[in-house]
Amino acid sequence: MDPSLSASDIASSTKPLSEASSPPVMDLLSEPASEASSAPMVDLLMEPASEGSSAPMVDILSEPASEASSAPMVDLLMEPAREGSSAPMVDLLMEPASEASSAPMMNLLMEPASEASSAPMMNLLMEPASDDLKEPPKPDIDPLADILNDTPLSEVKTPVAAMPQETPSDLFDDEPSELFAEPRQSNTAKQQQTSIFDEPDEDLFSEPLGEASKNPQNDFFKEALAPVAKASNVCGPLSDNYNEHPTDIFTEEAMTTLPSAVSTVSVNSKTNGVHSDEEEPDIFAEATVELSLDSPRNDRKKKGAAKPSAPAPAPSVSASASKPQPKTLEELEEEVEDKFELNISITNPEKVGDGMNAYMAYKVSTQTTLPMFRSKTFTVRRRFSDFLGLYEKLSDKHTPNGYIVPPPPEKSIMGMTKVKVGKEDNSSAEFVERRRAALERYLQRVVFHPSLLQDPDVREFLERDDMPRAHNTQALSGAGFLKMINRATDSLSKMTIKMNESDVWFEEKLQEVEAEDQQLRKLHIMVDSLVGHRKELSVNTGGFAKSVAMLGSSEDNTALSRALSQLAEVEDKMEQLHQEQAASDSFCFAELLADYIRLLGSVRASFDQRMKTWQRWQDAQNMLQKKRETEAKLLWANKPDKLQQAKDDITEWEAKVTQYERDFDRVSATVRKEVLRFEKEKARDFKKQIIKYLESLLQSQQQLIKYWEAFLPEAKAIA
């Protein structure tokens, strides 16, 4: 609840980092960093908090800004001094820019980039920070003015830094409506960053950028960047977007820059000291934690809510795991559910094309009052592989964080071939309808997930007219095969990893989930056999009806003959009834079960993910242990030349261990939250479906009564 907490947190984390030094740059940076940890800083942060409405803005903007700006920029700046890996980095940044090929954008990109790699940029970075830091002694006079003066510079960093990472378009596009989008985007950015650092050869960057340049949101992008290039007032373009409270926002904007600058500094100094790689996940952690806190508040359009609390839970979550967390999340979630205003339906399955290249296109209609969408109703056409593609994207992004990403229905070569061949029989119609319903449920599950709804890919999927064709959908290509291998190794490592579970909750839950999976599978088989048996019953009833009709025709007692033919009719209707019931068995019940069997797969995947992060943490710990041993050996062998290296290694691994531990805690928290959410949703889903199913049974019983009651007088009329 206390912003000072976060400030001091930052401060404290900077301390050890600033100790480790890389000479020239560090001098520049260490100064403000240490200053940042001093009291005035705290005051500065307190100010906006007490102002209430401005506070949330600060938090939200500052977090991603600092994070975004720190990561690539800092790397650009710092790395050259340290490692060769920085060279490709720069290339990576430059490359996409040139690929983007829109002139102003390129300039924009190049400009800051080149600036960044040179000293002046450093100054840019430093200036606001140091200015602000000098300010605090007399904040009462005119903090706003001062801050405004400084803004441009710090603000510059936001877009510039964010630019190479796909983020900017969304950043600017959505800011007014959903603040929380930001931390999450930085989240994405983060992922990309990490992967870039891991494998500098991969041109991950070019892809998002290319996409960004194709994007209509490009305009925002340019617009937003224009003033940046001029290094003029940032509030200009931003206030364009903030239609609602220009003045308010203005101040907020201003405020924003303040902490952002501060945190930039602190982060910079951190980066300086330690390997930048460790830095990012850290920020990442904060960003995601914020996300989980923010996302439920998507109904809040004004920034005036109780935002000051945001920074406080952030560290507490990562540090003290999750006891209080789920509760609040649940509460918040409830809010979301109440205010959920998004309806998605899939209609009009339509065959497109002929022969083996034919596919089914579905109309995806969205009705919403959520401000994040451009209009209230819109429709797009999507084909099955698009749905799979969406899942792949979401799964890649969110599964590593412990989210339960709803899986789409499976590919069915059999069913689709039938459709393709163009047999207009019952089974192919049933297949299409079944798939349509399954896709609808799948999409509804996705948008019902508060975090997934915020994913730009989801929005794109729902809104964008010309969806680029999803290529690597499973079973289509080698990518699917690779995935399979990955899965195989995953399950292998799952077997080999013996996790001594510290949290009983997870252990119990996992067991529960596994047992449930078994049960559901069993149940599914049974319901399938029920459907089969009922179909059989229907056929047999039909046969009996015909036979009775024949019997009636040869019966020589007229009344009995009539009664028998009546009976035949009744049985005929029963046949229909059984058939319908069989259909409802499979639609209401079997499909639900199939869905949940797939979903449980995702749940297990999130547990696996947690285990993987745990494993990584453990590995890091072992590594650290080894490094320490090496150090001890070196000490004993008295080899001071190598000792420094060993010490460096230890610091490095110590940081990694803390980082991975935090990762683990974070993923654990997410998994816990997700599982609770999943369970709640499951209970609701089952209830809904079972009621539906029982109602269908009820209806068929009503029909049955009707038929037999009509028959009864006929039977009585036999004389």
Next chain:
Amino acid sequence: MGPRSRHTAQEGDTLCLLEINARSVSVDLNNDASLLIDIPDALCERDKVKFTVHTKTTLSSFQKPDFSVPRQHEDFIWLHDALVETEDYAGLIIPPAPPKPDFESPREKMHKLGEGEATMTKEEYTKMKQELEAEYLAVFKKTVQVHEVFLQRLSSHPILSKDRNFQIFLEYDQDLSVRRKNAKETFGSFFKNMVKSADEVIISGIKEVDDFFEQEKTFLLDYSSKIKDSTARAEKMTRSHKNVADDYIHISATLNSLSVDDNTALKKFTNVEGRVASDEELKLTELLRYYMLDIQAAKDLLYRRARALADYENSNKALDKARLKSKDITQAEEHQQQCLQKFDKLSESGKRELTSFKGRRVVAFRKNLIEMAELEIKHAKNNMALLQGCIELLKSN
């Protein structure tokens, strides 16, 4: 009266006392109070079923007015065969012999269940076992019933009720210890059947002299093939209905273990569904099956009559020949007269029997169809109430 049937389930080593509503399912008998027969008790040991045949009578031909004797299925068969073989009853529809008690299928299922115990939850297992026991009991009940019906039909028949063998069957208080057919005899009867069906084909070529019988013949032939078909299909239907009911058991049990809080509905539904199936079986299939047999009996009558007719015609031919040769004329005349008499007698009683058979059939169909419709409605209403209750329960929490 509420006759009780005791039965020992061999596997379950449970001694079940069950109430059997022993009023005939398939036949409506004009009860003659002078001779009342029922099977109040039956004991099942392995393959053997021991029936207690209880007789209450005012007829002076019996030594006591009220007595019970133990009888086995084989005794019933013996009685039936004895009746069929009696020349004097050639013109009568001999009630079909009760089918051999078949406990094989429930027993087999029980065995299978035992094997599959590991794959099921305890609850599911108990439920299935209960269901099988119920099925076993139903089979048992049915068996008792068909035996009882056989005796009741005999007792209500004006001629057959006076049969000596029948009276011995009812009265002789020791074990009848009828010999089971040995292999040769079994083969013999099989051979006899073959001859009979071959004969039937030949005889069916003979021109019918009486329109009534001609009609009856075509009707019965047609009807029997159709009712056979219906019976088979009804059996199939009830079987698949049972499968559905069984599926419900599994589903509800699994739902139970899934601890989804709403299984009660489906569970109860299961029971009802199962009962629908067994009632359907009892009412409809039994009716059809019984009449299938009964029609067979009627067909047998027709066969015997046709046989007699053929004999008569043959004897006519023989007489003509004899006259032609002026040899053994009196002997041939005598034979021809005998045949004619026999045929006339057969035709007369056959006509009577077939007419009463028709009436009996219609009445029985009526009764059973009404009962079945009522049961279906009853079950459906039960189901509905249950489902409604469940839906409300679900919606409320």
